[in-house]
Amino acid sequence: MGPQQLTIDAAMTRALQLAARGPAYGPNPRVGCVLLAPADDTVPVSEGAAPDALDPRPRTVLAEGYHQGAGTPHAEAAALADARDRGVGVRGATAVVTLEPCAHTGRTGPCADALVAAGVAQVVHAVDDPNPLARGGAAVLRAAGVRVVRGLRAAEGAALLHVWLTAVRRGTPYVTLKTATTLDGFVAAEDGTSRWITGSEARAHAHRVRAAVDAIAVGTGTVRADDPALTARVTGHDGVERLAEHQPLRVVVGHGGIPPRSRLRGDGGPLLHLPTHDVAEVLRALAAREVRHVLVEGGPTLATALLAAGAVDELHAYVAPALLGAGRRAVGDLGVRTMADVRRFRTVEVRRVGDDVLMVSRSVR
Incomplete structure (x- = not known):
């Protein structure tokens, strides 16, 4: 040939x-x-x-x-x-x-x-x-x-x-906001528990997304409530879960401290604490570190601040076939009082992930 x-x-x-x-x-x-x-x-x-x-x-x-x-x-x-x-x-x-x-x-x-x-x-x-x-x-x-x-x-x-x-065109990172909610829109029960709303397949998919971004960001409230590790993990052919080859920068936003025994201080990507509530300041700090893509994983306070500032480029909404009836919402008050002011996104993908559904949508701005 x-x-x-x-x-x-x-x-x-x-x-x-x-x-x-x-x-x-x-x-x-x-x-x-x-x-x-x-x-x-x-x-x-x-x-x-x-x-x-x-x-x-x-x-x-x-x-x-x-x-x-x-x-x-x-x-x-x-x-x-x-x-x-x-x-x-x-x-x-x-x-x-x-x-x-x-x-x-x-x-x-x-x-x-x-x-x-x-x-x-x-x-x-x-x-x-x-x-x-x-x-x-x-x-x-x-x-x-x-x-x-x-x-x-x-x-x-x-x-x-x-x-x-x-x-690159904008000079600030692309922001993807991830939520994992019940059918009735809750991210946690009334007592604050949230593990696990979605199933194992959805969580594995979320880890693959983590392994493809430059940084993962959460607020100090999430650090205190959930003690997340913010690592990207993969499961090998032997069924053992391990750290992925690429570990994104772990970013904590807010004035609260990071506990000395926090899982964020363990194995994984570098840790960056940004003691501010100013969205523009956060994005500038990440851009200075050449972060092109940041994945925001919570909680509602940080998600609401980014959405209110118009800083979210993409939404990854995992929805589980489950109902709570009461609890914590994924997003707080955005100041929208009429449908004319609704914050709209454009759906680019909908897929079934195990028993859950993932909807990916992008900003229309």
Whole structure:
């Protein structure tokens, strides 16, 4: 069987698949790159051409790569290294990449410069880079004579990078609020007990979400009431529960102290106490630590403050087929007195998780 052949469009689909292999957490975006050999008698593409003007003929795949997390080579550099390992040249090649190549020297060098130095003739990317520290790669490439085509499968690229793009464009973390309630909307019984409203499958899913975020936040009231560990745990094939490889930053918000024997002081991610009730101050502090995605797990006081401030981007509402009739609500008074002022979200997913239901919705702002 000969070398794999892909059209530029199919190569972008492959690049998106590669990008999805990278970690969802961390300050850097998930990016994939495929290097294609030049086509014989390549159809000329004018500068600034639309994606549908690209040469539709299949080309040989020379190499590929994806970003595996902060401090590792970016996708373009990984693909160039793969080409070197394979012993193939890339002069005249087309780089198909999910995000505009960066023009920034950080832990690694600028990808735009690396592509120019390698002799790549054309770069096709899905999404423009909004990061003020890294954007501008397309201009660098064009100045060096490289053809640049932007916007191929842009919607798919933006969907993959939704959390990261939102956080970078705004300068504050993407906020996901998790709730676990009974059918009648309670998060705890009248005596304060809340374990467990949802079943084991829903709790396991919540741990997988924890393992994919940068930080988990709770209020000091939750620390006192529940003594949470705020770790991401997984169950192995042997049935034993262990800490996941990635442990998010554990954040406690509020003026109350963290007890000396708190489980938060045990194994897990770093612990950060933010003694404030100012939502904007919390988000600024997390942004300063390059937190792109924070998962808020309670309790009602913190949830209400974030919702009232319009700071929640996404809701993960786990609903159990159970009734309490009385107890603590998931959210307190938001100041809404008429339906005209209702806080609305847009549903993006509904799934059954064991006996429970998870509804994922996003802000419509």
